[in-house]
Amino acid sequence: MSAAAIELATDHGETVETAIGADVPLAVQGLTVSYGDKPVVFSVDATFPAGSMTAIIGPNGAGKSSLLKAVLGIVPKLSGSVTVFGKPFETARRRIAYVPQRASVDWDFPTRVIDVVMMGLYRDLGLLRLVRPRHRERALDSLDRVGMADFADRQIGQLSGGQQQRVFLARALTQGADLFLLDEPFAGVDAATEKAIITVLKALKEDNRTVVCVHHDLATVTDYFDRVMLINVRKFAEGPVASAFSAETLQATYGGRLAATHIDQLDLVSA
Template sequence: MTDVALDIQGCTVAYHDTPVLWDASLTVPRGTITGVLGPNGAGKTTLLKAVLGLVPVASGRIQVFGDTYAAQQDRVGYVPQRGSVDWDFPTNALDVVLMGLYGQLGWFRRPGAHENEQARQALRDVGMLDYTDRQISQLSGGQQQRVFLARALVQDADLYLMDEPLQGVDATTERTIMQLLHNLRDAGKAVVVVHHDLHTVADYFDRVLLLNKRAVASGPVASVFTDANVSATYGTEMRASTEAH
């Protein structure tokens, strides 16, 4: 059994022959939570989509638990950016969470009592059980994000990829989400989070990837999240040491 959940080596992604992610590498051990940080347009979402096979990789290698994503996809949970979801789709919170079980059920087997209880437990875990029958369009942004987190939790994955799960949520929801992610980490899962707030990096993550189309630096927060690396990533004079508390 490999101790590495995700191994990205020399990954390049190009749109219309223009590289948007260039020679990026990242190693994510089990039992860690990794933050992916960089300016807008740095390729953070593209990196996650490359892992998931949603965008073609021009060069490089991506392995999930020592194999291809296609071979290990049942072990991967994904939370997309909230802005990329059609929240007007007519479905309720419980049904959204049940979608996380389709990989186990197959599209033609309907969820039964066991699956419904799994989904309800996931909603309970994120503090959304009282909203089980609420249409997702009627939920606040933070509530919608909690429901999507529940959808990922119900998969009981070993690797979680989360694209800005804290974007636009209130402080209480942020604390709830981070506690859940730390619980996953402590249970031996690997969690990768696209993040934008430099202030919270030291508190939230074990490891960090600083990305600006290329990987500027990656590794443990204590050694990688430095003034020099942060300034090199964002292209301006920025201080990690004062921002990270």
């Protein structure tokens, strides 16, 4: 459903929740986030269709991570609404998996790789249910998909940065979610990890799951993603890579911070 159609629907007295169909994995309306009295995300609307892979692009401090965190309820929203599969965020939370930035946790924490992946099952396990062999198998299967099955019993501190990132992805896979939100999954990882992650994400897309990544590497956008969203506090463009990822939209988003030569090096479809 397009933004115009939503507007039309809401004009006619329907609530936004009913206006957005259950087939839209994630829709954000008028989302504003601020730290103190400085907005870092201002009135952003966006829709993420099923089976799409979207890169959220923007300069440092443009509010990319804050947008993701506000969608997930980790940081408070100043205004706006988040709709997941046609339902308010709170009721559809089970269908979302989040992969935080690797640097956000202490990797000297006393826990093994398998234990971290098992955290993806905590909601199913509840407070008291014991871990059964089938739970362990599910976790091992996720580890296998990111090529880390041999590391199950390692302490997490012994992993390289790329391996840590893959463990975080495995934890998200274990949840069996339909919508994946990833915060900079390719930041500072080795080539093998980058390949492993993109393979898994593309497989998810093939399976009609929806993937949204905060992404920083403009050079890989065309290869990895089919949609982009360009933000710098406000949203500057949103849509298929072929149309929304152009020299003009990049220049508008980054302003003077992106040299024209840099844009020239990107193999862009001219608008």
